Amino acid sequence: MIRRAFITRMLTAGTLSAGLMLAACSGKPSNPDAIELTNVSYDPTRELYQDINPAFAALWKQKTGKDVTFKMSHGGSGKQSRAIIDGLSADVATLALAYDIDAIAAKSKLLPADWQKALPDNSAPYTSTIVFLVRKGNPKAIRDWADLIKPGVEVITPNPKTGGGARWNFLAAWAYGRTAGGSEAAAESYVKQLFAHVPVLDSGARGATTTFVERGIGDVLISWENEALLAQVKLGKGKFEIITPSVSILAEPTVAVITENAKKHGNAEVADAYLRFLYTPEAQTAIARNFYRPRDPKVAEQFKVQFPAMTLVSVDRDFGGWAKAQKTYFDDGGVFDRITGQK
């Protein structure tokens, strides 16, 4: 009897401290003049927003006298989209592709289905494309997609089943195969040969970059242009060269205000201003400085050495949009499974 009372007491103590912990964590002091803006983004944008955020904060302070602090979350684009659907309270989402923000709109109703019309250029303030990173001196003489399937060339690209970036690589290769061979069958045959040259399928873009750069595996890395430029700067100047292929794909990372969250936090106005700021010459310059292709033609002109002109296909125009491309090429039983001999 007495022992039971003791256990009750212990359990009460436990419950109390759990209660205390919850109380300590949920209450947040709110200062009416301080704004906290949560930007949920994908992996390779950290440097970009580290550059953009202070510039916007200074502008907003000047305009309204209020301080903005940013809370940044970075992760795989699909994972971040899922987290927002599950309740990660993002004011804005700046993800790798429209498909991931479409998923938020469809599954959570936190923003309208036609969100992409809210901002200029399909809500994609910056773009990128797929290029090749090769080792210094280009020892395998890689100039274009056709060189990737020559004997003895090892290609590093992540697995399109798991990595968002890898799907761009796949579609870019497909676009080349289609242009060169003139048919879908030729494209499939080219891509099949290409994947026979891949020694390791990493799960994500950063993993593939590390495989190529740090572990020294492979002769060519198919990569985002911004990742390739960053890797060149961060991981060894002069150790790598960037090759721009004849055909590639236009990647349009998209941004959106998660309207219901922003309204709830009283951030609707500042969130919208923040995303519109991305289109200003100041932000566009920061974008180019961080290796994304700017939309602003004047800024693009300044950086044209860094971003050579290329023939770019688009997912919407040439592959019928992401939902269709996903279903055709990457879902279970799709083209990628057929090519790699699964299922």
Add this chain to the structure above:
Amino acid sequence: MSRETALRATSEGRLWQALLIGGALAFLGIFLALPLIAVFAEAFKTGLGAFVLAVQTPDALASIRLTLFIAAISVPLNMIFGIAASWAITKFEFSGKALLITLIDLPFSISPVVSGLIFVLLFGANGVVGPWLAAHDLKIIFAVPGIVLATLFITFPFVARELIPLMMEQGKSEEEAALSLGANGWQTFWYVTLPNIRWGLLYGVLLCNARAMGEFGAVSVVSGHIRGETNTMPLHVEILYNEYDFVGAFAVASLLALLALVTLVAKSVLEWRFDMNSGAGH
């Protein structure tokens, strides 16, 4: 003849002994010592200054604070839960005891990722109690309480698993004696049970703490990865590594490794005290 055989047997034994010891040491060296040295070597590769700078960034400091905070909440709670559970299991007879023991082991047997997803399914916006939480403006998942809950769940078995065999072995005769001499429940616990289990308890708490600070999988699922707010040290290491900040990543990793080393030393000391203690008792 017989002496010769005996001699050969011992010399063979010595050879085997040397081989086994050598093998074990080589294994330990390659799989434990070398990686550990590598972590510290990478962390200090560009000098002490870079190490200090890397650890002092606001995001790194926030992750250290958060990790300590999480451990400070979850370890004491699990100490209480662990003692309560093992007390109930070893000192009482009740139906469903086997089930309770199995349940205590559950966090060990399921993947941490699944543990994390359980909390997303429960508290996420589309989860069982998610809508209610949202209506009352309570944040669990993708906030500190979610990380605490996941850590509590993952580290729950450590204390209980350590105490149950110990308390079972000790039986309940001493407690019964105390009670028959007029002690109340609290006195019995404080003067009889606790001194008997203290080394085992400390050992369990130590393991619990090491895991609470080092947990990656479950925490990664429920964290939301907001820098400076819901990033624990292990998550921060991964982020820094993915950002090509190898010095930073290994600097934070070396702090975690240091913690593991301290735990290891403390554990050895405890084991030694524990052995002396139980040796003297029997």
